[in-house]
Amino acid sequence: MSNFLYLFRGGDEAYAKLSQEEKQAHMEVWGKWMGGLQEKGHLLDGLPLDGDGRVVHNGGELVTNGPHAEGAELVGGYLIISAKSLDEATEISRSCPIFDYEGSTVEVRQILDMEDHV
Template sequence: MKEFLLIIRGGDDESGHRSPEEMQKHMQHWQRWMSGLAEEGKFVGGQPLKSEGKTIVEGGSRVIDRPLAEGKELVGGYLLIHADSLEDATNISKDCPGFEYNCSVEVREISPM
């Protein structure tokens, strides 16, 4: 199997308008989805990301506060999965719970070194 990175963008704008009960239900959906992937041997890892960050540019001589992207473009988290092909990884990503909050998921194959 190959490894793929699912880059999850956006969704934070929507989550701010949810009740604690709705947020809990959403988190349970994430847990079920990732547990199912783990049971199938497809889940490698993944975490949400904090919104604060830094970008180092100009050969390491300059540091920029990040992120500067709009909420819908902000990378909120990632998953590393195993899949047979890009098509398989894409189909797996279609069940991402983040779509409940209007996220997008970019699927990228990790190139072997």
């Protein structure tokens, strides 16, 4: 088994327009989906990310407020999952609730061991 990172992008604008009840219902869908991943031994970690942050440039010499990406490009959250292969990790991502919002994406990346990457 290998570990994979899901980076979630998009959907923030559509989510912001929902009523409080709709937001709660959508978060319950996320909870059920993530609970299913955990029951199957896939979910290792994951949380939403705040929209504010900082970007550090030039070896720390320059720090700017950010991130300043287009809404669909802004990373809104992440999960770390365990899967047999990139293909399996990709297949698991297809049922993600982020796809309830048009234009949303999940980037699937394998997490490498530093020892294997040297």
